[in-house]
Amino acid sequence: MKYQHTDLSTSDFVEENAIKASGPFPKKAAIPPPAKKRCTPAIAGGLAGFYTSHVKNLAVLGELELQETKDQARIDRLKANNEHLTAIAQDYASGVSLHDWKRRLSADTKRAFSFLGFSLQSDAQVINFRLGHEVAEAALSAKKGPTDYLSALLRTLGIVDLVFVLELASSDSEENHPLHLHGIARIPATVSTQAIRQLLAPEPDLGASPPTRGYRQRWSNKAIAVTELQTPGTWVSYSGKEFDFTAHRLQSNPGYASRSATNAGRELYETLRVWIS
Known part of the structure; x- marks a missing residue:
């Protein structure tokens, strides 16, 4: 009987068979996103504070836009302030669950x-x-x-x-x-x-x-x-x-x-x- 020659070394042979025995390497487990916090009364108060400031700015902006001589610098400041308020509120609420009012809100x-x-x-x-x-x-x-x-x-x-x-x-x-x-x-x-x-x-x-x-x-x-x-x-x-x-x-x-x-x-x-x- 003739033996087939291979170029596998002993260590290559062991490694190849170990891979066959164990199968493919498992994929890295997906890390679930952190659970969101419930919207407590304290969080509600914070969000409402941001929103009421936003609404007050809008009211002032509306009045300024109606003036014949516009204070453009103030208008720009208020608009920038509102954009900042919105960004802060979005960041503040990003980890909070805002459930449906009727069925799931506490x-x-x-x-x-x-x-x-x-x-x-x-x-x-x-x-x-x-x-x-x-x-x-x-x-x-x-x-x-x-x-x-x-x-x-x-x-x-x-x-x-x-x-x-x-x-x-x-x-x-x-x-x-x-x-x-x-x-x-x-x-x-x-x-x-x-x-x-x-x-x-x-x-x-x-x-x-x-x-x-x-x-x-x-x-x-x-x-x-x-x-x-x-x-x-x-x-x-x-x-x-x-x-x-x-x-x-x-x-x-x-x-x-x-x-x-x-x-x-x-x-x-x-x-x-x-x-x-």
Whole structure:
């Protein structure tokens, strides 16, 4: 028998057979992109801040473009500023999931956008309403829950467009009831803070029949405070600071948004998604 001569050395032979035994080398595994963060209320506040600055610039640009003598240098600066704002917002949102509003957006983010969207209303104001003992106890025992009770009570004054969060403060003092609310509302010009106080937190009158414990003001701690809104994102964070604690204590959702506030929140959210896409 004749043996066929090959030019393979011993090491070549071993290597060739090792390759045949192991098959082709595996491809490098694809690295999945990092998971996106959910859009928290804090992120919502940041995005809304960028967007409102962008909108204000557009309003000023519109006025400047209508002037007979155009300030071109200022126009160019505002346009550059808006391009910069858009780029920052896009970068800020690049790692954030902006889900469909109706089906996948979390309840706390919807609440934040309802605050933020409603804050863009020209006549929206910050509200801090304390509650007298009688009103607070009636709200807490209401069949439909305290938020429905209080919103219905405010409707009797014509305050129908609002968003608020209840807070049940932890306090050792028994002088005033710990339940109060923070929010944003459109209050008719005909409704005074005194009328709101008479409804929600009247002065204590222990000599009345029956006696009323009401709400006693102390120094700067006003029963009813209505002020101008300065920083919507900060106000959202402050209003919801005790949300989980209050929800646990009440065993119910302490947040309320009128249909107008919810619609304003959804409109802002959808506009933001388009703007940064």
